[in-house]
Amino acid sequence: MSTTLVTADELAAHLDDPHWRIFDCRHDLQDIGYGEKAYLKGHIPGALFLHLDRDLSGEKNGANGRHPLPGKEAFAAKMAACGVGPDTQVVAYDNEGSIFASRLWWMLRWVGHEKVAVLDGGVPCWRRAKREFETAVPTYPPAPFAVRAGALPYGADDVLERLDDPQFLILDARAPERFSGEEENLDPVGGHLPGAINRFYFDNLDDAGCFFKTAEELREEFDAVLKGRLPQNVIQQCGSGVTACHNLLAMEVAGLNGSRLYAGSWSEWCADPSRPIATGE
Structure with a gap:
């Protein structure tokens, strides 16, 4: 079980592992469409895309910040729809020094999922290692993801x-x-x-x-x-x-x-x- 960082070699060895799920979290605060466009242009094989505003944030009300947390159940439902189950090893990556991947890492811990890590080096590391990218958008069967006790945020x-x-x-x-x-x-x-x-x-x-x-x-x-x-x-x-x-x-x-x-x-x-x-x- 990886709970902090994984290397490109470790991830490459598990690309065909059905118990691993990869998420592309690329984002640009000044160009919110960038991440999805970059994902469709080419991503790590098997990866699904998660958008910071749509998938990793909740509704703003003017008083709860620019990226408030979504409801736990809504986030859990998203993970379940992506095929993340209680025993799935999740790996998140981005192209921005891992800041957006770290958000997904923490959110999964927030809902009690410990088997989550960040790809150290992200897209630049994967490219530097001359690993392949793909454009196909994969689909996975839903999994029984449920909220468990996890990391507690401060208000x-x-x-x-x-x-x-x-x-x-x-x-x-x-x-x-x-x-x-x-x-x-x-x-x-x-x-x-x-x-x-x-x-x-x-x-x-x-x-x-x-x-x-x-x-x-x-x-x-x-x-x-x-x-x-x-x-x-x-x-x-x-x-x-x-x-x-x-x-x-x-x-x-x-x-x-x-x-x-x-x-x-x-x-x-x-x-x-x-x-x-x-x-x-």
Whole structure:
């Protein structure tokens, strides 16, 4: 069972394995049709496509952020329709440093499915290994996927209660300029949660921005940020609950298990003017 990362060789060895299911999660926040077009142009054999807005997010109401979670039952029904059963090994990939694949990884853990991993390196890794792509869209028989107890996200009130608790750490995965509030091109308000620390998700990757750093490198870097705090007391946050999953996955790779996602993240937080905000580094 793979629960964090798989290599291209590992995935290639299971392309014909009926107990494995592959999902293409490519996306562009500025061009929401990009991922599906790229998938149809060529994808890893056997992969199905999942769209961030349609499949990995729920309905927006103006106060719950840009990518609110869907209902658990609706997401479970989607997985069942894709042929994911309780014993299926799921592998997610994208072309964006694994940020969207990490969202699917976390969501499956959220509904109690532990057998899920991310293809380390994504599309660039698969291409670099000279592996084949295909254009055919596969179909699979439905499977009996059911919601089980899984990872618990935090809500805005949960985070608010912990803002001044020194045992907790809020880790913001956004780029430094968005964290500081100097630049904000996605949300109407710039800044960050008071007391949060910036850990740009891209820092989890190697110098080429492709593969995750080694577990040892990640452990050293996150230990320096946690400063002795328990991993279970880390609140993962970003703009809309997507790239925060990348930090959560990186901590799991490093053996720092149990941090929790603030699913609504900054886009939900800043929608309520009564919530405190901070700017600067």
